[in-house]
Amino acid sequence: MSSSTITVGFPLYPGCTLLDFAGATQVFAYTPGFEVVWIAATRDPVPTTESVSVMPGATFDDHPPLSILFMPGGGSDGVGAAMLDPAFQGWLKQTAAQAEWVGSVCTGAFILAAAGLFDGCQATTYWSARSVLELFPKVELVPGYPRWHLDEERKRFSGGGISSSIDLALKLVETIAGRDAAQTSQLFVQYAPSPPVHAGDPTEASPELVISVTQSQASFTAGLIAATRQVLACEGSAA
Known part of the structure; x- marks a missing residue:
């Protein structure tokens, strides 16, 4: 890894x-x-x-220094455990x-919020979990259903659900490395979405x-509600 390499670390967990x-x-x-490393507690699948x-390619004990910490979401059992x-x-x-940048996609926002890493920041998450994220009093929910949100001053980012990870990554590349770099990556992966149906968020889907x-x-x-309340209860008892 050269000194100019931007290393993106994805912490993985069961679920x-x-x-x-x-x-x-x-x-x-x-x-x-850019280079990517998948990180977990052990090197087991x-x-x-x-x-x-x-x-995973590294563990929490032996991964390289990270420029970007990118937290994926998951099911409520896995997210709650994390x-x-x-x-x-x-x-x-x-x-x-x-790390220089810290953020999440989908329900990964709950894991970062539990660590206090979105305190004082705006964040978004999976569409049906938005009201639950609002339970964290120090996190401000981004209005609507954005696929990505960046706070360039605080170096925080978050994305909507699942497939939003692609849009979010492209926005990070554009912000850090420039528009040409983002467009080059977009063309390499032929990311030109044209879905045959349009129900990708509640503004497009039928009621x-x-x-x-x-x-x-x-x-x-x-x-998610149960895990969030448990985190907040622990914070309250420690205060």
Whole structure:
């Protein structure tokens, strides 16, 4: 790794979502001057919500210095466990203090919020989890359903759900390395989305579909609420 290399680290945990980090990885990997490392507690395979396991390239103890700390989201069980894991949270705080940029996509926002890394910042998250993120009193929810949000002064970023990781990564590349670099990566991965259907967020989907999907995610939402309340209760007792 040269001194000019921008290293992007994705912390992985059981139950993280594959596209949250794989999509962004593709963008960074095709950008000159960037390198990607998948990091986990051990080098054992990490199971994702898609029932596909991936191999981390480094551990929390031996990864290279990170320029960008990019937290993927996941299911409520995996996210909740990461929010409440003292070792994981401690590593996040220590590593974030040394990284230039820190942020998340999808429900990864909850893991960073639990570590206090979005305190005083605006952030976004998965569309159906937005109201839960508002439970963190020091986090300001970005209005609407943006696929990416950057705070260039605080060097914080966040993205909407799952596929937003691609847009978010491109925006980070554009901000850090310039528009030409972002467009080059975009062309390499042929990212020119033209979906055959248009129901990607509640502003495009029918009200009936939004209600149906929201109801199907009841246990997911309940899990995030429970973990968030537990984090806040611990903070309150420690104050």
